[in-house]
């Protein structure tokens with residue numbers, strides 16, 4: 551317990567249950583990776599939860615409400631999933647934040663999660679240019695257009711296939727753009743792993 555918890559009691563970021571960063575019930579909304587069949591990405595896209603209920607609350611609390619300690623939980627979920635997706639050694643490429651979002655959040659939230667994954671190398675090699683609009687309210691083709699030409703690979707990751715890591719897949723635009731940018735730099739993406747899928751798990 552840190553000193554702040556004496557003043558502001560710790561509550562589960564998913565449901566508000568007292569004395570948990572994330573309570574067992576909310577943690578249990580994340581499971582093994584499920585192929586969510588997002589068209590046009592190339593490599594398979596796997597999700598650990600539906601973007602709904604407690605899983606969505608945990609992601610939003612981490613991303614938008616400063617609950618940074620949740621990175622340890624997400625890192626553990628990813629570490630459990632990786633052996634089911636790709637052979638060792640694992641290189642994680644976090645989907646990039648815009649420079650503005652990273653500034654507001656005190657760093658890239660996906661890099662923070664990737665760095666919490668035991669046994670994986672983190673290669674934050676993708677860069678997202680400024681000028682990308684928030685994708686909320688855009689349809690799939692507008693999301694693709696929004697990202698076109700704005701993603702670049704700033705240096706080569708370690709050799710061998712990588713796993714692209716993101717928080718939520720909706721239209722698949724980010725995954726498509728990231729995989730395409732990596733492919734253009736001759737980086738093979740073995741799989742895309744997202745914490746949550748807003749496209750529905752099948």
Ligand SMILES: [Zn+2]
Nearest residue numbers: 562565573576
């Ligand atoms: Zn909870």
